[in-house]
Amino acid sequence: MPRCANEQDTGHGLGWTAPSPFTIRLETPRLVLRPYELTDAPALYQSVAASRDHLLPWMPWARDGHTDTDASAHYITTQIMALRNPTAFTAVGIGIFDRQSGRHLGGTGVHGVHRDTACAETGYWIRADAASRGYATEATGAVLSWAFRPQPADGLALRRIVIYCSSQNHASRRVPEKLGLRLEVQQRQDYFLPGLGCTDRLGWGVLADEWDCAANRLATGVPSA
Ligand SMILES: CC(C)(COP(=O)(O)OP(=O)(O)OC[C@H]1O[C@@H](n2cnc3c(N)ncnc32)[C@H](O)[C@@H]1OP(=O)(O)O)[C@@H](O)C(=O)NCCC(=O)NCCS
Numbered sequence: 001m002p003r004c005a006n007e008q009d010t011g012h013g014l015g016w017t018a019p020s021p022f023t024i025r026l027e028t029p030r031l032v033l034r035p036y037e038l039t040d041a042p043a044l045y046q047s048v049a050a051s052r053d054h055l056l057p058w059m060p061w062a063r064d065g066h067t068d069t070d071a072s073a074h075y076i077t078t079q080i081m082a083l084r085n086p087t088a089f090t091a092v093g094i095g096i097f098d099r100q101s102g103r104h105l106g107g108t109g110v111h112g113v114h115r116d117t118a119c120a121e122t123g124y125w126i127r128a129d130a131a132s133r134g135y136a137t138e139a140t141g142a143v144l145s146w147a148f149r150p151q152p153a154d155g156l157a158l159r160r161i162v163i164y165c166s167s168q169n170h171a172s173r174r175v176p177e178k179l180g181l182r183l184e185v186q187q188r189q190d191y192f193l194p195g196l197g198c199t200d201r202l203g204w205g206v207l208a209d210e211w212d213c214a215a216n217r218l219a220t221g222v223p224s225a
Pocket residue numbers: 054055056058059123124125126127130131132133134135136137138164165166169170171172173174175
């Protein structure tokens with residue numbers, strides 16, 4: 001059954017397309033998730049600069065990316081341009097902000113969109129001095145609900161989301177585990193990380209029908225992994 005007006009079997013898959021216009025603003029008890037604006041560049045740079053050791057080796061872009069405010073502004077400009085062209089949409093980076101203070105806390109998003117299956121990937125990072133307070137889990141729950149909501153309800157109407165991480169990334173593993181997602185794959189020695197070499201890639205998946213978008217958690221009755 002189609003999940004959005006533009007989803008149909010084209011003979012080459014479902015032919016999923018992004019909503020147009022493309023708007024994102026997600027609120028959770030403690031967080032606001034929204035696309036970056038150019039004025040966020042200093043805060044984004046500072047979050048990465050203060051967290052490089054924490055982000056590496058898990059996020060290789062943290063080594064050479066966001067080297068100064070201009071580099072962060074360039075990244076944000078690329079994101080803004082991508083959102084203006086939903087027909088070419090394959091990925092979006094979303095900032096995670098403290099709901100009360102507006103402080104930038106980290107990033108998430110959706111990437112690796114497959115139009116034939118309406119599937120995509122999500123990921124996350126939280127600045128070092130805000131880690132281990134449940135922010136990544138809270139943000140990811142909201143992103144999953146946004147990804148699965150029908151497009152007339154300001155969602156993406158995707159069918160499946162997967163989260164990949166290295167078996168060695170114990171903090172990251174806890175996020176899909178706490179959300180109750182199903183561990184679907186363990187690809188042995190498939191994830192190269194500088195300093196750690198080839199590690200196993202773990203993948204957790206969840207389907208739209210298994211997710212309660214109002215509660216930002218697995219639907220009642222779906223066995224938690
Ligand atoms: C992974 C990351 C996003 C988690 O963000 P967070 O807001 O701290 O996540 P949460 O607080 O929701 O959950 C973190 C869990 O990991 C646990 N944890 C943190 N550091 C850990 C470590 N070194 N070893 C084992 N568990 C750890 C926490 O105790 C918590 O689990 P708990 O709630 O059962 O106690 C954050 O650590 C980060 O940005 N890491 C660097 C970037 C990264 O690895 N991104 C993911 C790439 S796949």
